[in-house]
Amino acid sequence: MHRVRSIFLSDIHLGTRACQAERLLDFLRTYDAEYVYLLGDIVDFWSLRRGIYWPAPHNTFVQKMLKRARHEVKVVLVPGNHDEALREYAGSEFGDIRVLKEAVHAAADGRRYLLMHGDEFDQVTRYHRWVALSGDFAYGLLLRLNGLLSWIRRKLHLSGYWSLAGYAKRRLKGALEFIYGFEESVAHHVRQMGLDGVVCGHIHSAAIKSIGGITYINCGDWVDSCTAIVEHADGRMELVHWRESEAPEVELLQETAAVESSQLARVLPLQRR
Ligand SMILES: [Mn+2]
Numbered sequence: 001m002h003r004v005r006s007i008f009l010s011d012i013h014l015g016t017r018a019c020q021a022e023r024l025l026d027f028l029r030t031y032d033a034e035y036v037y038l039l040g041d042i043v044d045f046w047s048l049r050r051g052i053y054w055p056a057p058h059n060t061f062v063q064k065m066l067k068r069a070r071h072e073v074k075v076v077l078v079p080g081n082h083d084e085a086l087r088e089y090a091g092s093e094f095g096d097i098r099v100l101k102e103a104v105h106a107a108a109d110g111r112r113y114l115l116m117h118g119d120e121f122d123q124v125t126r127y128h129r130w131v132a133l134s135g136d137f138a139y140g141l142l143l144r145l146n147g148l149l150s151w152i153r154r155k156l157h158l159s160g161y162w163s164l165a166g167y168a169k170r171r172l173k174g175a176l177e178f179i180y181g182f183e184e185s186v187a188h189h190v191r192q193m194g195l196d197g198v199v200c201g202h203i204h205s206a207a208i209k210s211i212g213g214i215t216y217i218n219c220g221d222w223v224d225s226c227t228a229i230v231e232h233a234d235g236r237m238e239l240v241h242w243r244e245s246e247a248p249e250v251e252l253l254q255e256t257a258a259v260e261s262s263q264l265a266r267v268l269p270l271q272r273r
Helices: 021-030 045-050 057-071 084-089 123-127 129-157 162-173 175-194 242-257 259-269
Strands: 002-009 033-037 076-077 097-099 103-106 112-115 197-200 208-209 214-218 227-231 237-241
Touching: 021 033, 021 103, 033 057, 033 097, 033 227, 057 097, 103 237, 162 227, 175 197, 175 208, 175 214, 175 242, 214 237
Parallel strands: 002 033, 033 076, 076 097, 112 197, 197 214
Antiparallel strands: 002 227, 103 112, 208 214, 227 237
């Protein structure tokens, strides 16, 4: 168990098939913190409106958060656009989870970060809600296609994870300009507030970078990239890619298997995801 000062998560999208709740639970079994910030799009009400999808791991995540909040962990939920219904509850508490429209986190090194989801800086969702909704549908479709693709890759024994949604996002120049525009306007806002940095989500593009003296941090998501931000005891911020953390496990398995190669044949197909 890694004990860190804070954990920042966003864009989990519980209630969708694309949500990687099992991986997230695995991450939470490894990381424990004093503060847990849930920065929006945690539950996807847009998707739940189209049909209820709520498997056990999604429930386990909610239970886990409530339990941690009961046991001295400060859990704060900042709603996003997919869970905007919760914005009405800003200022109140669910169990021991505090709901806030936005917040400021003072890191261990004294730096002050604005905490928000960030959709208000997305020119598309702000002014063209129908575009955002159809874009959301296309993104969901892309993620589902991605699941099919990784299944085919597994069948063909191609190693590693290849993300179609990630590939599409990287390739589309428009998407890159969109991300750049978002990051710039968020940084501009934070500079005007006189804060040192920001931790947000929404665009599903994890980052820790300096933009004109402002520390811009984005948590990424748990539908595709499986990323989180952690703050260490000294205030240092780190971006954790949860897929990468699986690598040592596989190496260890292959070492063991080198001794008993007959076991390798039985175990290896199960380990491929
Ligand atoms: Mn969002």
